Amino acid sequence: MSLERIQDNLRHLRLYRIQDRLETALEEAAKNNVSYTEFLDEILSQEVASKQEKNISVRTSMAKFPYVKTLETFDFAFQPSIDKKRIKELAECRFVPNGENVVFLGPPGVGKTHLAVALGVKAVTEGYRTYFTQAMPLIASLTKAYAENRIEERLKFYCQPKLLIIDEIGYIPIDRHGAHLFFQLISRRYEKGALILTSNRSFSQWNEIFGDPVIATAILDRILHHSATINIKGNSYRLREKVKAGLIKEPDVEES
Ligand SMILES: Nc1ncnc2c1ncn2[C@@H]1O[C@H](COP(=O)(O)OP(=O)(O)O)[C@@H](O)[C@H]1O
Ligand SMILES: [Mg+2]
Numbered sequence: 001m002s003l004e005r006i007q008d009n010l011r012h013l014r015l016y017r018i019q020d021r022l023e024t025a026l027e028e029a030a031k032n033n034v035s036y037t038e039f040l041d042e043i044l045s046q047e048v049a050s051k052q053e054k055n056i057s058v059r060t061s062m063a064k065f066p067y068v069k070t071l072e073t074f075d076f077a078f079q080p081s082i083d084k085k086r087i088k089e090l091a092e093c094r095f096v097p098n099g100e101n102v103v104f105l106g107p108p109g110v111g112k113t114h115l116a117v118a119l120g121v122k123a124v125t126e127g128y129r130t131y132f133t134q135a136m137p138l139i140a141s142l143t144k145a146y147a148e149n150r151i152e153e154r155l156k157f158y159c160q161p162k163l164l165i166i167d168e169i170g171y172i173p174i175d176r177h178g179a180h181l182f183f184q185l186i187s188r189r190y191e192k193g194a195l196i197l198t199s200n201r202s203f204s205q206w207n208e209i210f211g212d213p214v215i216a217t218a219i220l221d222r223i224l225h226h227s228a229t230i231n232i233k234g235n236s237y238r239l240r241e242k243v244k245a246g247l248i249k250e251p252d253v254e255e256s
Contacts, residue, residue, distance in 0.1 A: 017050035018043045056125055063120060063130040066167075071118045078240070079111055081233040090119055090228065093126045096163050101195040101227040105202060109236025112198035116165050119196060123163045131161040135169040135182075142181040151181070158185055163194045170201035170209045179210040183219050190222045197223065 010019040021043065029039045060068065071091055076084045090102055102119065104112040120130045145154035158164060174182065189195060201209060203220060210216040242248045
């Protein structure tokens with residue numbers, strides 16, 4: 001029977017969405033007098049949409065985001081030091097193919113990771129391979145790979161994604177060797193792949209993070225050459241939630 005053969009061929013071609021929908025789609029088309037062109041257009045569009053959705057979800061899980069959050073759930077009113085227009089512009093993701101960098105600076109809880117992830121999610125939706133890591137595990141993994149003579153392979157791994165997000169630079173100081181490996185990664189990606197970095201330390205304090213002012217300067221030089229820095233000055237959103245729940249009192253935070 002030809003319907004069976006169609007189903008087999010659809011499976012063979014991996015057109016699973018059409019395969020699922022075929023019988024219903026055929027019935028509806030017959031009932032509504034749909035033209036061949038319209039019919040083909042409709043079922044192919046559905047297949048493409050379903051494949052795109054699948055790609056996005058695969059890339060999202062490959063990105064290893066700590067959580068999936070978007071700009072839509074970010075309360076810009078709570079953080080007036082952030083220029084919403086600038087973030088929206090970054091969310092168009094032109095910085096990704098251009099190999100440019102975005103740095104979020106600010107104290108804990110002001111939304112650095114949230115915004116980094118939200119831009120990462122946008123990049124994934126736009127089709128860019130993205131990878132999220134915190135600075136400490138990144139350095140640990142480079143150091144381990146170096147000790148095991150696999151540093152080349154590891155650097156390649158971190159250079160593959162079009163967008164690499166390195167969260168929480170500066171929470172813990174990095175030793176000299178780690179700083180040197182980090183510098184190698186940054187110079188390899190320089191002008192080739194985009195970075196999003198977050199840190200609770202201002203750039204002038206990066207000497208302390210990397211222990212060595214020469215390496216710190218070299219790292220900053222490459223990161224900042226093509227970059228946008230978003231300095232967030234404001235209250236912690238985490239604290240605000242605790243204040244609201246009545247767990248703590250914080251005079252600086254207004255109840256809304
Ligand atoms: N302006 C905001 N609107 C909505 N949620 C926010 C906002 N700022 C922070 N959050 C939420 O508060 C928590 C802490 O934010 P996070 O981005 O992890 O802070 P940081 O990385 O700066 O320490 C997260 O759950 C985040 O989604
Ligand atoms: Mg964070």
